Amino acid sequence: MIKIKNFSGVAPPTEESKALLNCVLALKGKDVLELGTGTGYVAIGASQKGRKVLATDINHKAVEACKTNAQLNNINLMILQSDLFKNVSGKFDIIAFNPPISIDKASSDTTHRIKSFIRSTKLLRSVLRYTYSKLNKSVLRLIDKLFIDAKEYLKENGGILICVINNFEEDINNLSDKRGYNHEVMSNFGYGKVYRFTLR
Numbered sequence: 001m002i003k004i005k006n007f008s009g010v011a012p013p014t015e016e017s018k019a020l021l022n023c024v025l026a027l028k029g030k031d032v033l034e035l036g037t038g039t040g041y042v043a044i045g046a047s048q049k050g051r052k053v054l055a056t057d058i059n060h061k062a063v064e065a066c067k068t069n070a071q072l073n074n075i076n077l078m079i080l081q082s083d084l085f086k087n088v089s090g091k092f093d094i095i096a097f098n099p100p101i102s103i104d105k106a107s108s109d110t111t112h113r114i115k116s117f118i119r120s121t122k123l124l125r126s127v128l129r130y131t132y133s134k135l136n137k138s139v140l141r142l143i144d145k146l147f148i149d150a151k152e153y154l155k156e157n158g159g160i161l162i163c164v165i166n167n168f169e170e171d172i173n174n175l176s177d178k179r180g181y182n183h184e185v186m187s188n189f190g191y192g193k194v195y196r197f198t199l200r
């Protein structure tokens with residue numbers, strides 16, 4: 001069992017976190033790098049099953065949350081603050097990332113109500129469309145950077161696991177292809193899939 005204390009300003013574990021952890025555990029690789037660890041759910045779960053994990057996040061609050069949760073689970077985890085690979089060294093069998101795409105998949109009642117209200121007015125609808133397209137572009141830029149930089153950090157036969165929300169599937173697969181990766185679906189979590197990307 002993974003004990004998780006949630007912190008304000010840190011993304012709590014969701015369906016895709018669970019799917020990502022299951023995919024990490026389904027693979028043989030021992031050395032795991034988790035980018036964007038949030039509360040540390042995936043990193044802690046993988047450590048509990050004997051993987052050697054380096055957990056990172058760009059957000060210092062997430063780094064603190066992950067440290068607290070690692071202690072809560074009596075796990076000795078390497079955790080550091082890093083923008084993607086900036087402060088990372090070493091090579092890994094698995095690089096796991098559940099990217100920050102929450103606005104598109106938010107599903108609470110309140111969120112639905114707010115979204116319906118916004119969609120009902122013409123001006124706000126175009127603001128929403130503009131915000132989505134900006135957000136989409138920034139997520140795709142982040143993933144593209146990951147594909148480029150990861151090559152230095154992957155062991156031979158290593159792979160990248162990414163939670164891909166349905167709306168992003170085509171764009172992310174095109175990017176991976178452009179950067180020299182093959183892709184395969186490892187699991188489905190309803191509104192998206194966990195993909196494994198391996199160098200051709």
Ligand SMILES: C[S@@+](CC[C@H](N)C(=O)[O-])C[C@H]1O[C@@H](n2cnc3c(N)ncnc32)[C@H](O)[C@@H]1O
Nearest residue numbers: 011013017036037038057058059083084098100
């Ligand atoms: C959707 S949350 C995933 C949290 C956790 N891995 C999980 O599955 O529950 C995305 C995380 O990525 C982190 N993040 C965003 N941009 C990042 C970057 N450039 N480098 C590292 N982490 C980043 C965010 O701070 C956030 O904690």
